[in-house]
Amino acid sequence: MNTTVVKEEAQSANVNEYEREPIPAHERKGWKSFLGMYAGEHAAGTELMIGPLFLAAGVSAFDLIVGLLLGNFLAVLSWRYVTAPIATQTRITLYYQLEKICGKHLVTIYNLANGILFCFLAGSMITVSATAVGIPFNMPMPTLSDLYPTSFVWILIVLVVGLIISLVAAKGYDAVSRFANIASPWMVLVFLACGIVALRQLNVTSLAEFWDIWGKGSDPFPGQQKFTFWHVLFFAWFCNAAMHIGMADLSVFRYAKKASAGWTTSAGMYIGHFMAWISASLLYAVFIQSPEAVASLSNGEAPPVAPGPMAYQAVGISGLALVVVAGWTTANPTIYRAGLAFQAILPKVSTFKVTLIAGGLATLAGIFPAFAMKLLGFVAMYGFILAPIGAIIFFEHYFAEKAGIFKNYAEKQSVNFNWSVLLAWLISMGIYYSIAETSDLFLSFLTFPAWITCGILYLVFSKWMQKR
């Protein structure tokens, strides 16, 4: 998962740089600045959950490898041709752009949605970290079907991990941000090391044996949804939908000299969302051969997915450190960003307090393993909810003149709430969420239709309302 924007926004909030003005020419950066950032930022704690969940979904080798290759390529294309061109033309943050179109009050609603979703995401990262911290305490690990806390020790460990992460986010964001930058290259290599060690433990000596790990797929584990090629492709494409077609990364690429800097996202996609996911999947492939997992499966129960013990058995203490550091360095800015989002709603409350509130929510979410165990579904929903807002920006940027509507309507008319935006967002989400629920469809399949519909509805509603 991507936390680039989270960190960048958080940093910019600290130093208050160009939040309400275009980036000047002398501050623009070449593509190399983005390459390292994206490569490191997508090797997060959540990758350790997503890889195993693919295996639990019974995905085949072809569907996984080719689905990830193509899905990630589509994500890169989305960054390059949807986000980066607008970012390098307008050179302002998503939030300022939205304020111009939607008005301050509607941006607050977007911030609230964003903040709550960030808390849940941070909660799943706390869950991942807790699986590593819990090893010395012999803590029973949550299984795929666990929705509620599994033991008192689990609750205690999540509370301690959550408290530390929240306090650090509230007090020492900058130090953790610097530590995250230091840890990035090492984390990427440990992900790779996990995969290499797991290959030996699976007795893989050839490409054919590697392919056979997933083979032609299998029935999903109890309680899991079966994943096909299309599930993998659309998940890889849209798990960061909020960042690319949702335009959150306008805030990042506004610094780029050229829109071609969008290609650098491929480093993040193919390191984090290809290599790291496959490595984590291999770790789980080793684990499900263990007597404990075999016993669970033969009883018709889903085995645990515990990144801590899986990484520890493969690469020792480095694995434990990977799980803790990857979870911590990504949960930290996520909580900080959620705090900033809440501060827009509670402007009189200090940053320290709102960050603690966000951390408290994230910790509460982390106590429930459901958010981590259902991460594929949650991440799909996260993209589905936030992506349509990007369509508003995209359609206004390219089609406002053709449609005969004013650009930046809220700014020009000094309105705080643009109903065209809210209606387009809610109706598009409502229609496609209902379709997903009634037809039992994976939500990522409907992210793009919802995005297109939201953009078209925005033009139609704006034409009608602006005339009035």
Add this chain to the structure above:
Amino acid sequence: MIKTILKIAGMIGLLLTVVSPLLYFMQSIELELNHQLMLAGMLLWFLTAILNSFNKAQ
């Protein structure tokens, strides 16, 4: 001079992190030794990277 030494030591740390699992994969070392070499690599990388950042700050 110190900066160069720190950089080289850091690179060795990263190399240990990736070479020792490869050696384990090729059945040249045991899992336990792989764990120890990776731990050494981790400590080397973080120590040198943190010292380097202090150096830069000064």
